Amino acid sequence: HANVALAISGIAGPGGATVDKPVGTVCFGFVIQDGKTWSERCHFDGDREAVRRQSVLYALQGVLRHLDG
Template identity: 65%
Template sequence: MGSVAGDQVLCVLADTLLQKNWMLTTAESCTGGAIAKACTDLAGSSAWFERGFVTYSNEAKQDMLGVPAAILAEYGAVSEAVTAAMATGALLHSRAQVAVSVSGIAGPGGGTITKPVGMVCFGWAAQDGKVRTTTQYFQGDREAVRYQAVQYALQGVLQMLAD
């Protein structure tokens, strides 16, 4: 997927958020703020992008987003349980109406049999209480995994808004 496709998704996302009068917040781990950067690269994004949290450590997930230590201990940072808590926490700690979260293993190291490099968990939450999660397995190097995660995260926000 090239940048043109990514730009189209962002433009549609921006228009949809503006029509709903909603703001977006992000809670990112393995993408390191790349979702927030993609959003704020678009001129006029201050009308629909509220804030971004980069919570790389477990402590940051707990301190900034209120992710319970018990969930981190039971499931690990790379899990749908944690991305659900990250997304809902981002909503609670912002003025946004919709949130996206991501936690994964971008590589090249850090993978295991059960959580291989390229595994990325996503969470989306909306002010109406709707929460969605999913896990994807991306191919490629660290940069490729992170790029695909950003695109997938943004597509997921659009799907949340459409439903």
């Protein structure tokens, strides 16, 4: 009975990177109750903690952006 679903996956580092997916690459998947779905891919700079913090902020802003819009 959720109104919003969100998935995050990525390479926060320090390992796990490839040429096509460097450290800081993060993918987001969103679904809102009306059935609208979308995904986004971003790159964030910094160490593991910085990438994780930026990812959380981006994800929450993405949900709010589409709920308000």
